Amino acid sequence: MPAFGSFSLLVALVLSAYSLLAGAVALRMLATGNRVAVSPERLAETARRAGIGSFVAATCAAFALVWAAFTNDFSVAYIAEHSNRALDIKYKFAALWSGQEGSLLLWAWLLTAYGFVLRVRHKVDVTLTAYASTILAGIQVFFFLLINFPATPFSLVQGPVPPDGNGLNPLLQYAEMVIHPPMLYLGYVGFSVPFAFALGALMMRYPGEKWIHITRRWTMVTWLFLTVGIFLGMHWAYNVLGWGGYWGWDPVENASLMPWLTGTAFLHSVMMQEKRGMMKSWNVWLIFSTFLLAILGTLLTRSGLVSSVHAFAQSPIGTWFWVFFVIVLAICIFTYILNRDHLKSEHHLESLVSRESSFLFNNLVLLVACLTILWGTFYPVLSEFFQGQKATLVGAYYNVIAVPIGVFLLFLTGIGPLLAWRSTSMRSIRKNFVTPSIAALVVAIGVIPFGVHPWTIVTAGEQGSFYAWITFTLAAFVVTAIFAEFFRGARVIQGHTGRSLLGSVVQLTRRNTRRYGGYLVHFGVVLIFIGISGQAFNQSKEMTMSFRQSMTIGPYRIQCMDFSQDSNANYDTEFALLDVYRNGHKVTRLAPELRLYAASQQPLTVVANHSTPAWDLYVIYAGKDAATGQPVIKAFLNPLVMWIWIGVLITILGTGIALIPNLSAALAAQRSRVTAAIPEEVVTAGKAGD
Amino acid sequence: MSTIASGLLLIGLFLYVFWPDPNAEAQRNKTRLEYLRERRDNLYDNLRDLNFEYRAGKYPEEDYAAQRAALENEAAETVAEIDLLETQTLAAPLSAAHHSTL
Numbered sequence: 049m050p051a052f053g054s055f056s057l058l059v060a061l062v063l064s065a066y067s068l069l070a071g072a073v074a075l076r077m078l079a080t081g082n083r084v085a086v087s088p089e090r091l092a093e094t095a096r097r098a099g100i101g102s103f104v105a106a107t108c109a110a111f112a113l114v115w116a117a118f119t120n121d122f123s124v125a126y127i128a129e130h131s132n133r134a135l136d137i138k139y140k141f142a143a144l145w146s147g148q149e150g151s152l153l154l155w156a157w158l159l160t161a162y163g164f165v166l167r168v169r170h171k172v173d174v175t176l177t178a179y180a181s182t183i184l185a186g187i188q189v190f191f192f193l194l195i196n197f198p199a200t201p202f203s204l205v206q207g208p209v210p211p212d213g214n215g216l217n218p219l220l221q222y223a224e225m226v227i228h229p230p231m232l233y234l235g236y237v238g239f240s241v242p243f244a245f246a247l248g249a250l251m252m253r254y255p256g257e258k259w260i261h262i263t264r265r266w267t268m269v270t271w272l273f274l275t276v277g278i279f280l281g282m283h284w285a286y287n288v289l290g291w292g293g294y295w296g297w298d299p300v301e302n303a304s305l306m307p308w309l310t311g312t313a314f315l316h317s318v319m320m321q322e323k324r325g326m327m328k329s330w331n332v333w334l335i336f337s338t339f340l341l342a343i344l345g346t347l348l349t350r351s352g353l354v355s356s357v358h359a360f361a362q363s364p365i366g367t368w369f370w371v372f373f374v375i376v377l378a379i380c381i382f383t384y385i386l387n388r389d390h391l392k393s394e395h396h397l398e399s400l401v402s403r404e405s406s407f408l409f410n411n412l413v414l415l416v417a418c419l420t421i422l423w424g425t426f427y428p429v430l431s432e433f434f435q436g437q438k439a440t441l442v443g444a445y446y447n448v449i450a451v452p453i454g455v456f457l458l459f460l461t462g463i464g465p466l467l468a469w470r471s472t473s474m475r476s477i478r479k480n481f482v483t484p485s486i487a488a489l490v491v492a493i494g495v496i497p498f499g500v501h502p503w504t505i506v507t508a509g510e511q512g513s514f515y516a517w518i519t520f521t522l523a524a525f526v527v528t529a530i531f532a533e534f535f536r537g538a539r540v541i542q543g544h545t546g547r548s549l550l551g552s553v554v555q556l557t558r559r560n561t562r563r564y565g566g567y568l569v570h571f572g573v574v575l576i577f578i579g580i581s582g583q584a585f586n587q588s589k590e591m592t593m594s595f596r597q598s599m600t601i602g603p604y605r606i607q608c609m610d611f612s613q614d615s616n617a618n619y620d621t622e623f624a625l626l627d628v629y630r631n632g633h634k635v636t637r638l639a640p641e642l643r644l645y646a647a648s649q650q651p652l653t654v655v656a657n658h659s660t661p662a663w664d665l666y667v668i669y670a671g672k673d674a675a676t677g678q679p680v681i682k683a684f685l686n687p688l689v690m691w692i693w694i695g696v697l698i699t700i701l702g703t704g705i706a707l708i709p710n711l712s713a714a715l716a717a718q719r720s721r722v723t724a725a726i727p728e729e730v731v732t733a734g735k736a737g738d
Numbered sequence: 739m740s741t742i743a744s745g746l747l748l749i750g751l752f753l754y755v756f757w758p759d760p761n762a763e764a765q766r767n768k769t770r771l772e773y774l775r776e777r778r779d780n781l782y783d784n785l786r787d788l789n790f791e792y793r794a795g796k797y798p799e800e801d802y803a804a805q806r807a808a809l810e811n812e813a814a815e816t817v818a819e820i821d822l823l824e825t826q827t828l829a830a831p832l833s834a835a836h837h838s839t840l
Contacts, residue, residue, distance in 0.1 A: 052740040094755055101751040108747060255773040468797055470805060475798045536794035
């Protein structure tokens with residue numbers, strides 16, 4: 049099987065290279081009108097098919113590696129390094145992406161899978177897809193070169209084959225970890241498609257904005273995968289790393305957030321291009337930057353350039369990534385300079401108080417956030433280069449900038465949909481802003497008795513409570529504005545159809561899925577902000593607990609009922625059984641664990657969490673007291689965390705709705721299908737009958 | 739086993755890529771007329787959205803009137819250019835047919 053895997057990778061490389069070269073030659077022939085023995089259409093068709101073939105070959109290679117993991121083939125060095133016999137079957141599958149070479153294979157496979165869908169759907173716009181397919185083939189060549197030469201996953205172990213493997217990193221032996229990396233990769237890799245379309249459209253000076261319509265769904269799907277990947281990572285960090293938080297501004301976390309920020313900016317600003325033919329250069333550069341940041345993020349993770357809990361060891365492939373990054377950047381700049389006159393805006397910003405300006409501010413803020421994170425992430429590298437000493441920026445640096453930026457974004461989320469395109473009059477502002485402002489005022493006053501005291505920023509120098517208060521106030525504004533949008537639209541539908549209000553809301557959403565799905569996404573984002581602002585009120589307590597001893601945190605009393613240890617083939621574990629009481633009533637029993645994995649001799653904290661809408665009681669087994677042998681228990685009371693996960697689910701739902709075609713478009717498509725299916729004479733006869 | 743699988747993969751993919759396809763899709767560049775039709779549809783969508791938002795009570799009368807007028811002007815210019823190009827497109831084959839008859 050390793051030989052078949054290696055051969056498949058080589059075939060995938062050859063097919064990708066052919067797809068790139070034949071595609072480029074065919075497009076050049078079409079552009080210049082020069083013909084040779086083979087027609088450009090025929091050549092382009094073989095290039096398209098070679099791209100599809102590369103997906104088949106990459107699938108064979110991925111299958112060969114997974115097969116090697118399932119059959120415990122430790123003659124393959126990668127499997128010996130990242131799997132072992134006792135490993136649970138679902139984690140054997142995860143071995144595909146648990147190491148450098150395997151995860152690069154996953155990257156390449158996903159890239160060809162996206163390419164497969166793009167090439168199969170080429171009839172949507174044959175020439176534009178041919179450009180995109182050729183560009184995608186170029187990216188494929190790079191990744192297949194990597195996994196064929198410096199980072200092949202099928203290299204064999206030197207010397208005798210070991211009887212068992214080193215096992216999977218314990219941190220990755222967690223159910224969500226089986227889907228978190230593929231989701232992130234789907235997000236990272238997926239941005240290659242809108243990038244390829246944007247670059248292709250610019251190269252061929254594509255007239256109009258239809259390429260945006262074609263790529264819109266790709267971009268949304270990709271954005272959704274990246275969002276889900278990031279939040280699964282947060283959920284994993286919260287439940288596995290055992291430090292009580294979910295985001296640590298780790299370089300690899302930052303690497304995933306940066307393309308997400310520019311991708312979010314693109315999803316917003318692209319509407320200005322579709323609606324008003326504005327911001328064309330900006331949009332092209334946003335999607336170029338998003339792809340480049342995805343490559344930069346992969347470079348960070350792969351090269352060992354920065355230290356991170358996620359990063360792979362120092363490796364020579366960093367140089368390969370740098371070269372690829374520079375080549376892509378050069379191609380982007382060159383193509384842009386050559387064709388920049390094609391990207392002239394059809395309209396200009398008419399007023400600072402308009403939907404366009406709110407999108408512009410939204411973009412600027414997202415970009416500032418991205419640059420701040422980029423600077424912080426690369427600071428250790430830059431400080432080492434300029435000062436000879438590696439200095440790392442801690443979370444406080446990011447929080448000082450990210451929190452106000454986040455609050456401003458929340459503000460824009462609220463006001464953007466209330467503003468009109470072109471310009472908004474004062475009367476319109478008064479008309480639309482009154483109800484949300486009243487709701488915001490009510491919440492601003494209403495949260496004060498619950499301990500949210502904004503004045504502590506002045507009296508005690510504490511920013512947390514102040515920002516939480518602003519967040520709650522703005523959240524009320526945004527949520528009211530969103531509900532008002534649904535309510536107003538539904539009333540119009542209700543007036544015409546006589547449906548119930550709920551039925552009208554459904555009809556309204558189906559009528560313009562993108563807009564109302566988008567509002568649901570905004571609602572999800574508001575809930576995420578509310579959840580994050582709960583951090584300002586976190587509490588924690590640590591205690592060595594003997595049998596039946598209690599500790600109190602917030603409204604909870606935790607009583608230690610037992611502590612013991614156990615072991616199986618994969619790990620040894622120590623755990624405590626803790627009864628949790630509130631107002632004298634037992635609410636749950638928690639069992640935090642500390643595992644030591646046999647193969648890797650690495651420890652893993654298994655968090656016990658009692659989650660409610662108000663707060664999470666998050667308990668970890670921090671180890672044994674050396675003197676008494678009793679468990680050291682650390683408890684955190686984290687308010688509102690559940691709203692983050694609920695907000696993510698609503699965001700997913702909203703994006704899913706936005707991906708559904710509008711009712712009118714679907715009906716039109718259905719009508720055209722029916723008309724096409726009916727023989728012409730029947731249609732003519734029907735018309736005559738009318 | 740690996741050798742047989744590799745051979746089958748190679749032959750299968752080679753045949754798939756280079757098997758002649760008489761119906762290779764024509765690589766045709768988009769015309770200005772197609773572009774203008776897309777633009778017209780887009781403007782109509784914008785008008786529909788504006789009307790709906792106005793009926794929902796989102797904009798005051800004068801804002802609505804100004805925005806509608808601007809969009810209608812833009813749509814009228816686009817439709818006029820479409821008409822012109824369509825007339826030219828129809829006229830070209832007719833003229834060619836006329837010359838060949840003569």
